[in-house]
Amino acid sequence: MRLFAAAAVVCGLLLPSSVVCAESDLSSTRVQLPNDFTPPQVFKNLNLLRNTNLEKGYVRETVDVVVENVDDKPQREYYLPFPADVFGKIGGLEVRDKKSPEKGRFDAEAIETDSSNDINYYVVQFPDALAPSSQITLRISYSVLSSLSPLPATIHQSEQQYLAYTFSAYALSAYPVDNQKTKLKLPSVNVPDYTTTTGLKSGQDPERQGSVYTYGPYETAKVAPGTQYPVTVRYEFTKPVLTAHLLERDIEVSHWGGNLATEERYWLRNNGSQLEKQFSRLEWTVSTYQGFPTSALRELTFPLKPGSVDPYFTDDIGNVSTSRFRPGKVPNRDGSLELRPRFPIFGGWNYSFRIGWNNDLSLFLRKAIGSSGTYILKVPFIEGPKNPEGIQYEKVVVRVILPEGARNVQWETINGATSNGLPSLSQIHSELNDHKTFMDTLGRTALTLTIENLSDEARSSELLISYDYTLWDGLRKPVTITAGLFTVFVALWFVGSLDVSIKKR
């Protein structure tokens, strides 16, 4: 196995940089910075527009910024600052050139600094250095997880739930900003509290338009980079704030069975307001009957790929009978798996469960053209539920179990012109190990990918895996079993033909 791994490493080096070899450990590429680090002031942000979307149970931000190189040398490293308490909750960070998004994402890496620092940085590498006094428009998008706090923290069972979001009216930037504006998109028009700023601009601030609140525009050329002006919005969000603190996803490839088995294990939690008193079944029955909105999770809907069959929904103590499955249709109608947890999940409550289903392998796997034994597998990176309130994952472990003997494993995620919700490859930790199960001799090759902070934006992302698998690998198991049974029979025959009686002959 070690030999294969080494071969895989070599192959990985020879391939283009976007293809990541499974074995290499990428966390070592992080840069350590001194404590009092400030990015070199080589850029200026001419215009900054921040769109903050609060329609889901987490924060989704898109920042469009026009950057100009004010240095006299070409520059390619752009620093993105985040407050330390937010830094660990940033998920799916993606930076692109807004004018030509099809060029793909820029590489963005988290920089390790001392934990006592209150500002941490991502560093974005431009593929082409930005010439002096030329401009580039960046589109930076990311989500901030677990930063919405329910206020009040405890509510009555049938009350409305409110979330509060605190941010800075001045977008945090490492460079001076000439003009900036923040647009908040809220899920409802019921906004009981929001900070009105004074002295930042003339006229009313923020401006309201339905459920869109606009802070700014501010002229901040004189304001020192890093200045913050805290602002809080409190809005109604009578939906569950779903957080999976762990999602384990296993994708098992079986060449013999022509089957792709998927199993997902969720550890869910509702981060909304907790119950003020205890749970009352009576009230719950009434409010369900009348269809009131609630902050509790009633039902989850998982769209499954067309052709998914044999779904199951179980938890630690067995099958959960309250689920419905509507099979999809190949080629393009999705199936739908509707799950109702055993009990409604109110704020602060947990629920862990597992679901799984099977797919026809031929829809996901094909042989590489012009090769004898190279296969390419294309599967969704994560699937997960689809609902208006969204779901955030604190940690996702995707394990692709390839057939026994598969080697030379390489993987990549598919990057299109739009965001796929995944962070750049350097944020994905990959590992290759053996998974020994039903009658394996060597153990199956398992590729484990670990990501922290992911949201349901990543539902559309796809994972490409290529591996080598020969005919002999496929025959290994039947041959082993045959040989084993043969040995048993021979041994039995031998033992049976021994004469150990103590009778006289």
Add this chain to the structure above:
Amino acid sequence: MASPSLDVLLKGNSSRNVRGLLRIIILCTIAAAAVSSRLFSVIRFESIIHEFDPWFNFRATKYLVQHGFYKFWDWFDDRTWHPLGRVTGGTLYPGLMVTSGVIYHVLRFLTIPVDIRNICVLLAPGFSGLTALAMYLLTNEMSSSPSAGLLAAVFMGITPGYISRSVAGSYDNEAIAIFLLVFTFYLWIKAVKNGSIMWGTLAALFYGYMVSAWGGYVFITNLIPLHVFVLLCMGRYTSRVYISYTTWYALGTLASMQIPFVGFLPIRNSDHMSALGVFGLLQLVAFADFVRGFVPGKQFQKLLTAMILIVFGFALLGLVLLTVSGVIAPWSGRFYSLWDTGYAKVHIPIIASVSEHQPTAWPAFFFDLNFLIWLFPAGVYLCFRQLKDEHVFVVIYAVLSSYFAGVMVRLMLTLTPVVCVAAALAVSHILDTYLVASKPSEASETKPTADNNQSGLRSTRNPVVGVYSYLSKFFISAMMIVYLLLFVSHCTWVTSNAYSSPSVVLASRMPDGSQHIIDDYREAYYWLRQNTPANAKIMSWWDYGYQIGGMADRPTLVDNNTWNNTHIATVGKAMSSREEVSYPILRQHDVDYVLVVFGGLLGYSGDDINKFLWMVRIAEGIWPDEVKERDYFTARGEYRVDDEATPTMRNSLMYKMSYYNFNSLFGGGQAVDRVRGARLPAEGPQLTTVEEAFTSENWIIRIYKVKDLDNFGRDHSSAVAFDKGHKKKRATKKKGPRVLRTE
């Protein structure tokens, strides 16, 4: 009839091989039928552990698999019987868990990683397949007929009396114990027949396995000595009996003493004394037999009498002395309840409160055994006709177990094997008589007819219809076949309808005929598991202790291992007393949540209000002054929950927790309890010391959180009254009726 090609197969040497092969195929099919008829619940519901005790066994097995054998042996479980804990490793029969642990590890070794839960669920069906095979072997020792063994195997495979304890998911000790019981008997018969040390040793080994698996091993411990004793009394002493019994007793006792839970019981407990006594007696008889060879007859008689008197005198004296001094434990309560069915109800309500310890109702015999039950005496009669050593065994077994089966429903299980043997003997005898018997030669037949010609009716003069005619053969065998078919359909029906419900999950039918699953137990248990602190103590009646431990994974106060009556009585008292009395008890025992089962909404009759009287009775056994059963009955002696319920009943914690808030579910109307068909009082009970924390979808499980002490040091009732805005009631001065002042 037989074509020449069949003749080749059915006659001569090759026929032996063919028949052997057929026999193996038939046996395999029987085993497969035995396994598959137990899978109803898996197909209908899911692979799930059933009922109550199996949940503990399952939990223990998981512990064994996770922590290894030695940890399991030393397991002290602090999550049950809070705050006492339980020395689980030393107080259980480990055979079942070790068996599945071994299977688990063997499969792991063969790289077939089967989930331990599936092993546990399917263990009982698997072993019942083996039981059918063991039954075949045992019955084959009884009869020379080729069909008896196969019939017995079929009967054993599908008879409901055994299926009731061995459907998939009923992961209980009986699952493997019945196999061990039958197999040990087979080995014992083999040993007695052959007088072989090897068979005796094997019997002892399997007896040891049996001891490790089930408390019912005492049945073997007493049955085998009784067999030997009866053989001795019949004057059938032989060296074969001596060899097999001494081997079995010595090795078997040693083997049984290896189990910590059994320990020194085999030499200290009265239940085991008969085996020891027969062992001694056998030595004496052997000695006498030896002496007889040397001493003349007359003197030998005297010697024998003297010896018997002396030895019996000493033995009896010794036994009494040892019992009085306490070296030998007196008979246990469970044992007494075997002889006097009323004993338990008076002295040990906790034993009587278990439904499977009740005396058997008559229809149960037919329900569980169908036509076997009326073939049973016939089979026993056939044993009398031959009465070899092994038939004596069957006769004794039949007598003993039919008595026990009448005393306790649960012991129907030990009756089933012998019924199967006896019935198979009877059926095979009938079939042999009518199918195989050929017509006697003409000569012997003509003689009596000649005599008959002289007298009698004309119709009897020349009997055309005889035993040997095809018509009678056809008639009898057709009848037997009909009976057998009825038996099969009865077994299938009983298994599918009566014995395949997991009881954790309830099934009902929707109006359109589709199945609707009521999963309240697991809903509530899973809620406890997910949303309470890992160390929250749950108080419930002991029936649910194992399930809470297994599914909710939370510490419990009492569970189905009812070893501490006082602790159970404490819970009973807390449930049956007023809140003011119960609250200190709850506080003292660190109780965080109280769980009750309430079937009033759905009409689920196995709920706590129906079990409530047992709680009262058990509590009354310890605190006769504080809890009185009489107080829970109305003046007319009725057990009611409606307007006429007694104040004690309506103030008891159990009543309040069951019906709390139930009224509001009916809007303005009057609440109806569907189990007891009672209309509840217009005003529902008020709770002050506990608050409703969770109620499952159909209200079957209700969980209450025990309130913490009040922050202001008030008692809870006044705190609740204050919150509701009631004014504190002052001791108002007695005012007389208002009088108009006239001056």
